[in-house]
């Protein structure tokens with residue numbers, strides 16, 4: 001039985017990880033700490049909180065006194081660190097929050113873990129998992145080999161640079177202080193509970209509301225899509241079985257360019273409307289209601305500055321050392337994700353009200369159609 005701290009547990013991957021952890025290791029004690037930024041949502045955790053399966057603490061990882069108090073009260077033996085500012089476009093508009101949370105917040109948490117585990121004399125039995133991104137490696141050309149754990153760091157956005165800085169800081173705690181850390185660098189996740197500022201949910205919701213689908217640039221940028229459930233399984237495996245001090249890349253083995261991916265989302269929704277007449281009544285602004293292809297909504301807009309062309313992950317180390325492999329086939333994973341957003345309209349309507357609307361105006365207001 002372990003006492004586990006999950007930071008950022010109210011975010012997209014965090015919520016999925018909490019559910020995966022409770023299912024896989026029901027005897028572990030889970031504490032979730034989350035600052036509840038715009039990206040957070042605890043609705044999916046409410047029943048776990050109510051029946052005391054998990055403890056939820058609203059708090060900021062930069063708060064050193066709170067972090068130390070939580071360690072002392074709950075005697076964590078595992079930390080899965082996911083709390084972060086995670087959206088590239090926001091990091092372009094307002095990078096400071098990224099440095100604050102991703103760099104200073106990670107430092108504060110590392111220090112709290114080190115101090116606690118040293119003072120209890122348990123550092124040899126503890127594990128600290130830092131969840132990071134493939135974006136630290138920069139951008140690949142069309143024929144370049146996929147990123148491996150030894151690829152050089154070449155971050156191109158303030159988000160990627162802040163995650164790169166945090167990775168370096170985490171790694172430095174191994175030789176300097178003997179902190180037992182593991183780092184994972186994963187590709188783009190998709191699945192339930194993803195905030196609609198990110199590509200896949202944004203496009204699904206725009207299709208349902210009959211709004212333009214803003215593809216950046218010419219839509220040739222490639223991402224390697226990883227289902228969040230495969231990612232969470234890999235995270236649990238790495239924290240339990242991974243070699244301390246090591247990095248493991250996690251990828252989906254599903255490279256798609258944005259143009260093709262958005263087209264696939266449109267086709268998936270068109271088929272869902274054709275099969276279920278109730279959807280037309282629920283989403284009257286969607287072109288599929290009138291039997292028109294929703295691909296007609298696709299438009300190309302001003303590119304993201306510093307837009308990385310391609311990400312791809314070589315996940316051989318994870319598979320050969322730890323036996324973790326992706327199980328979710330992309331087309332069925334995308335179909336399930338579309339279904340999830342169709343079935344959780346209230347969830348995304350709540351998220352897309354208020355502050356979200358202000359963000360959409362800011363990010364897409366200045367982009368011209370090309």
Ligand code: NAD
Pocket residue numbers: 007008009010011012013014033034035036037038039040041059060061062081082083084085086087101105131132133134163186187188189190195
């Ligand atoms: P998210 O933005 O959905 O969630 C982040 C969570 O962190 C939110 O609940 C937020 O409230 C919380 N948070 C932010 N600042 C905090 C602070 N100072 N103190 C405490 N909590 C704070 O992000 P996500 O998509 O779930 O990503 C989780 C982790 O995985 C991040 O570290 C991210 O860099 C990494 N990652 C994500 C992806 C992806 O495709 N989503 C890909 C690679 C890596």
Ligand code: TYD
Pocket residue numbers: 087088089188197198199200202214215216217221222223258304
């Ligand atoms: P995103 O989901 O923001 O993830 P990341 O930037 O971390 O890869 O974007 C995924 C891809 O989709 C990226 O190439 C940018 C592109 N994109 C669009 O074309 N239009 C959009 O409105 C958004 C949000 C992203």
